[in-house]
Amino acid sequence: MSQIRFDQVSLxxxxxxxxxxxxxxxxxxxxxxxVILGPSGCGKTTLLKMVNRLYEPTSGGIYLDDRNIRQVSRTALRRQIGYVIQQAGLFPHMTVAKNIAVVPELLGWSRPQIQARIDELLTLVELPPQEFRRRYPAQLSGGQQQRIGLARALAADPQVMLMDEPFGAIDAITRTTLQDEILRLQRQLRKTILFVSHDVEEALRLADRLLIMRQGQIVQFDTPFRVLTQPADDFVRDLVGADDMVRQLGLLRVKSVMVPLAESQAVSSELTLSPQDTLRQALSLVLQTGAEKLTVVDQGRAIGFITLDEIRRSSQSRQS
Known part of the structure; x- marks a missing residue:
């Protein structure tokens, strides 16, 4: 178990x-x-940093599996929570292997256990151990440094991960690759992750749920689908661009909710999608046109169709 609960927390x-x-x-x-989402100064990072007691709340309580974190020493708490920040925060004088080994060494793991864990994690983040374990941070690209930062945060196998705009200083192409990496790792590891972002596209792409803040308060906490289709107020609507249903945001592939057509059925509408299009694009067309269904076309051949109910069910199943 690794549930996090905020109870009337203020600072x-x-x-x-x-x-x-x-x-x-x-x-x-x-x-x-x-994903904690909101404009600069809204309290996103402050809320995140209270989970590992970098900041202490003025009032209210934070609970990890129903235990108030104030009952746990800061050192013990931080050793059981992975923490990833912008630009990785690697120790420049340490090799990749030494950076990853920091927390396991503090926890008293044996040397063979640590070495095996280093190799396991480098393989997990797709950086070959024999090539990367002896390098120093200055010898890595920005994307590689972030992967090492992620590996270091995972070193002691924490159930909770805090990620404070980890890809904010990375170029767009590398950023997308690292987002893919987070989604892949989350499917494998199922950690409890709090991820701060100011990037709406990133937030919609990664989140099981969005926690949207404004001026220190939570204004909506819900699934991406419900935030897009039922924003709590004009602030949320404007923040996530709920009225702009055209841009590709990569939430889910249309093919994951596609209903097969008979082989002979022809394309009956100009409202078409390809199997590579996204749930957001499908939702865009349905909401803009009022169409009952959209045809999915692959290389000029109709292979299925998608409805608003199918989109909704797929979004809900992703949260379960």
Missing amino acids: RFSGAARSAVDRCSATIDSGELV
Whole structure:
């Protein structure tokens, strides 16, 4: 189990006119990837950093599996939580292997156990151990450094991961690759992940649920589908571009909710998609046109169709 629960959590920094985090309550379920989204200064990173006690709340409580984290020493708490930040935060004077080994060494693992874990993690993040374990951070690309940062955060096999805009300083192509990596690893490992982002496209792509903040408060906590189709207010609608249903945001492939057609059935509408299109694109066309169904076409041949109900069911099944 690795549930995180915020219970009326507030934090006001000394001398501040208002609280950085204001009476926030939410439960992040075990194995869930929740993206905290909002504009700069809304309290995203502050809320995240309270989970590993880098900041202490002024009031309210934070619970890890129903235990108030204030009952756990900061050191013990942080050793059971993985933490990934922008630009990886690697120790420049240490090799890749030494960077990954930091927490296992603190926990007293044996040398053979640590070495096996280093190789396991480098393989997991698709960096061959024989090639990368002796390199230093300066010898790595930005994307490779972030992969090592992720491997280091996973070293002691924590059930909770905190990720503070980890891809914010990475170029767009590498960023997409690393997002794919997070989704792949999450399918394998099922960690409980809190992921701070200011990038709406990234948030919609990664999140099981979105926790949207404004001025220190949570304004909506829901699935991407419901945030897009039922935004809590105009702020949320504008933030996620709920009225802009055209851009490709890569949530789910249309083929995952496709209904087969008879081989002889012809394309009966200009409202068509390809198997490579996304759930967001399908939702766009359905909501914009009011069409009952969209035809999926592959190399000029109709191979299926998709309806709004199918899109909704697929989105809900992704959350289960």
